[in-house]
Amino acid sequence: MSYTFEKTFTKRWEVTSVCLNFMNFGDFYRVRxxxxxxxxxxxxxxxxxxxxxxxxxxxxxxxxCTECATEAVEGGAKSYDRRKQNDDQTIQTP
Known part of the structure; x- marks a missing residue:
C-alpha cells in the first residue's frame, strides 16, 4: 500500500509591459x-x-510566447511592437 502526495504551486508575476515581436526564436536561440x-x-x-x-x-x-504575450496585453500590460517601431524610424541624410 502507498500514498501519493500531490502539491501544486502557484507563481505570480506582474507583467508591466511587453515588447511584441522581440525576435524570431530561431535567431535568438543561435545566440542564447x-x-x-x-x-x-x-x-x-x-x-x-x-x-x-x-x-x-x-x-x-x-x-x-505569443499566447502569454496576448494574455498579458489583454490583461492590462502596456505593449509596443518592435517591428512597427523599426518601420517608423527613417534614416535622415544630410
Whole structure:
C-alpha cells in the first residue's frame, strides 16, 4: 500500500509591459541557447516561433510566447511592437 502526495504551486508575476515581436526564436536561440521554453507557461519554442519580451516587476525580463504575450496585453500590460517601431524610424541624410 502507498500514498501519493500531490502539491501544486502557484507563481505570480506582474507583467508591466511587453515588447511584441522581440525576435524570431530561431535567431535568438543561435545566440542564447539557455532559453528553450516560454518563461511563463513553459511551452517549448519552435524555431519559427516569434518570441516576445515581458518586463516583470521586481524580476528579470522574461522571454515569452505569443499566447502569454496576448494574455498579458489583454490583461492590462502596456505593449509596443518592435517591428512597427523599426518601420517608423527613417534614416535622415544630410
Amino acid at each position: 541557447q539557455d532559453k528553450k521554453k516560454c518563461e511563463l507557461c513553459y511551452r517549448d519554442f519552435t524555431e519559427k516561433d516569434m518570441a516576445h519580451l515581458a518586463f516583470v516587476k521586481g524580476k528579470k525580463n522574461h522571454l515569452i
